Amino acid sequence: MSKLLKTLKRTVVLEGWVNSAGRRALREVFEAYRAMLQEMVEYAVEHNASQATLHRVFYSRFREEYPWLPTRVIKGCYRDAVRRARSFLRLKKKGLAQGDKPVVKNITVTYSDSQDWRLGSGVVELRTHNGWISIHYRSHKQLRRYLYSGWSLSSELRVKLDGKRVLLYLTFKKDFEVSYNPNNVIAVDVNENNVTLAVFKNRALYEVYRVETSLGKMVIAYSERRRRIAEGRSTKDRGVRRALRRLRERGRKMDIIYKVARFIEELAYANSAVVVVGDVRKGKRKLASRAGSNRLRHRIHQWSVSKLVEVLDNKPIHVVEVPEAYSSSRDPFSGEPIKGYAPSVIRVAVRGRRVRVAKVVLRLARLSNGLTLDRDVVGAVNIGLKHLTADGSPVALGSTGPHEVRVKLVNPHQGPTPPTELKVIETN
Structure with missing residues (x-):
């Protein structure tokens, strides 16, 4: 077992x-702060200045002025x-900037040292030029959880x-020791x-979850x-x-993303596994640049794929990013190019509060060894192989590995419950 020390941060907002x-x-x-920031931003844009340069140019003058x-x-x-x-x-x-220079609109003042502020019971005291002022706040469950569960309060406070x-x-930090195979x-x-x-155990494909x-349908509907x-x-x-404010698109999407991340986290814990994700941010930029219409470009930007990677990075698990190039166009067992995929629609009964029929759209391809795989499964298996093998060689199934793997359908709102099985990888 390998071990990794990971420091996580959490931000708690108080009203x-x-x-x-x-x-x-x-x-x-x-x-x-606004006057200083506007002047510094304009200078930094004009001279491409660093923090050290701004400190040398502005610090003494602003200390005298304020x-x-x-x-x-x-x-x-x-x-x-x-x-x-x-x-x-x-x-x-x-070519996306508006105007020749940035305009400061919303600002957040940062107190970077705890000497200038302190957290009390129901009040935050802040040092100003008129002495210490008291900002009363409403406590909530999230604040109490981080205060009393081993998280340490950072010295940085941001005020808006x-x-x-x-x-x-408020920013909280905690060190985690992540163990993984x-x-x-x-x-x-x-x-x-x-x-x-795609779940790999001992470098061999074990099972697949879908x-x-x-999210794509939700983006189109909203x-x-x-x-x-x-x-x-x-x-x-x-x-x-x-009417636009009443729409809950962001809240609904974030709810799904957090539930999917929770499911992946529990899988990683159960298998002591490394979580390997594709470089979705780079792939998203390429897709957006090639989009032929504004509507398609909007859909690509609203998928929230990079947000899922960000949420996984903030979990106490080991996350690795690998390139996604050719992950869906190569046979994971032979390395040969896949000629094409045929669309297929499967309907399954999903049991919850009531039984309903779910339609699953697949794109299937028959591979050289007689297996039938879905395009998304091919992509997941190849992403795992890129991490497991330095040269990406096809070793998805070991010599004593299984001859069939069932894809398990999961509803993110039901959590890691026993999922519906769908056999889309099969032998002759």
């Missing part, structure tokens, strides 16, 4: 409020400026003004409407709903804005 004197002090801090600001707030400002400048230059290179509210962002792999192939998992997410709501009306119309 707070403050009296009039405290709000006035916070506004003055935010106004000074002697009442905490030193660490100024240092956090030029870190923020460099991040915004690099993001703007990236967008400008792709949102109307009459004060949003406080390098010969056991959970290969993850992320697709538009499903996530296919988690039906229907896009059509937004079109109907705004048809013939301006999106600035009050009624249109209210």
